[in-house]
Amino acid sequence: MPPSSALIAVQDIPGAGRGVLAQQNIPANTHVLDSPRPAAHVIFRQYRKEVCAQCFGYDRGRNLPVKDNTTGKVFCSEACRENWIRDEDELGAGAWLALENFVKSKSKAVVSTLSQCSVGDKPGERAVLSRWEEAEKIASIHRQVRSVDASDPRPGIRADKGHRRTMQNVCSQPVDPDILAYLLSGMLSHRQAPERWDAEVATLAMDPEPYKDNADLEAHCNAFLQLASIVPRDLLESCTGQICQTISNASSHNSFGIRAGGEDGEEYMGYSLYPEASYFNHSCLPNISKVRVGRTWQFRTAREVVEGEQLCITYLGGDEKDLTVEERRQRLKGVWGFECMCERCRNEN
Numbered sequence: 001m002p003p004s005s006a007l008i009a010v011q012d013i014p015g016a017g018r019g020v021l022a023q024q025n026i027p028a029n030t031h032v033l034d035s036p037r038p039a040a041h042v043i044f045r046q047y048r049k050e051v052c053a054q055c056f057g058y059d060r061g062r063n064l065p066v067k068d069n070t071t072g073k074v075f076c077s078e079a080c081r082e083n084w085i086r087d088e089d090e091l092g093a094g095a096w097l098a099l100e101n102f103v104k105s106k107s108k109a110v111v112s113t114l115s116q117c118s119v120g121d122k123p124g125e126r127a128v129l130s131r132w133e134e135a136e137k138i139a140s141i142h143r144q145v146r147s148v149d150a151s152d153p154r155p156g157i158r159a160d161k162g163h164r165r166t167m168q169n170v171c172s173q174p175v176d177p178d179i180l181a182y183l184l185s186g187m188l189s190h191r192q193a194p195e196r197w198d199a200e201v202a203t204l205a206m207d208p209e210p211y212k213d214n215a216d217l218e219a220h221c222n223a224f225l226q227l228a229s230i231v232p233r234d235l236l237e238s239c240t241g242q243i244c245q246t247i248s249n250a251s252s253h254n255s256f257g258i259r260a261g262g263e264d265g266e267e268y269m270g271y272s273l274y275p276e277a278s279y280f281n282h283s284c285l286p287n288i289s290k291v292r293v294g295r296t297w298q299f300r301t302a303r304e305v306v307e308g309e310q311l312c313i314t315y316l317g318g319d320e321k322d323l324t325v326e327e328r329r330q331r332l333k334g335v336w337g338f339e340c341m342c343e344r345c346r347n348e349n
């Protein structure tokens with residue numbers, strides 16, 4: 001459900017999709033919204049020893065003191081480790097362990113495509129759909145094969161040679177731990193609260209062409225099939241092509257960087273999808289400031305706002321705010337897909 005309170009409401013804005021409007025005059029520095037949990041997130045593997053898996057805490061590049069030896073996750077404190085175990089429950093811990101073992105077993109074939117520049121054109125909507133359809137066909141057979149209990153004497157679906165070869169081939173492809181972790185975190189959050197997923201994630205603004213090039217699309221479909229072969233059986237129902245596509249398509253316009261030192265931090269350590277936060281439109285002169293406290297994004301008024309005024313955050317991070325109007329517009333167009341017509345851009349143009 002879109003966020004709503006005595007202070008704010010989500011409404012259609014003529015010519016600008018939906019946005020968040022002030023329901024009354026609100027003084028400066030008023031806390032208007034919390035977005036407590038990401039629906040999907042990833043800490044890039046290169047930061048895996050430095051960023052707390054629970055609160056995203058970072059200590060200037062030092063390795064964090066508390067380590068979970070099986071899943072490879074690190075924590076800033078014992079309390080964070082306990083909270084992580086409580087939130088993820090047994091299924092989540094089992095899934096992260098399976099992922100860690102899989103990635104370790106592939107040590108020579110680990111790639112990270114997220115930081116690579118694009119090679120060639122973005123695949124179009126038709127190409128994206130047909131590649132996912134193909135992957136889902138293979139995955140649906142694999143889910144059936146895996147859901148047959150080996151000790152069940154009744155005849156179940158057995159994998160034929162062709163399917164076994166296909167899956168072997170998929171699993172021998174290079175692995176991208178960052179894509180695997182991002183998709184897995186989304187599957188786990190779907191599994192924990194399917195109704196929240198349907199109401200808050202599946203309804204976000206979607207980008208039908210979210211991949212920067214064909215290799216990126218290929219890496220996502222491969223990661224999906226690799227997960228179909230390694231996640232615990234109880235997670236298989238959430239390991240579908242549709243859920244992975246929702247994660248990818250929603251992330252393109254709705255995800256936030258996880259940066260050290262909050263919003264303006266230089267260190268870009270991962271990213272995350274916060275459904276409630278995504279209702280705010282962008283302005284280069286925002287009247288809402290956001291600050292991350294642990295996993296939670298808190299939104300406050302940056303100045304006094306009047307009833308009916310649209311509440312906006314900035315999608316620009318780090319030092320991007322200091323860019324010229326042309327540079328800002330180019331960045332926003334490239335990453336978020338819109339022409340910025342905010343007050344500041346109109347004034348500086």
Ligand SMILES: [Zn+2]
Nearest residue numbers: 052055076080
């Ligand atoms: Zn922590």
Ligand SMILES: [Zn+2]
Nearest residue numbers: 284340342345
């Ligand atoms: Zn602007």
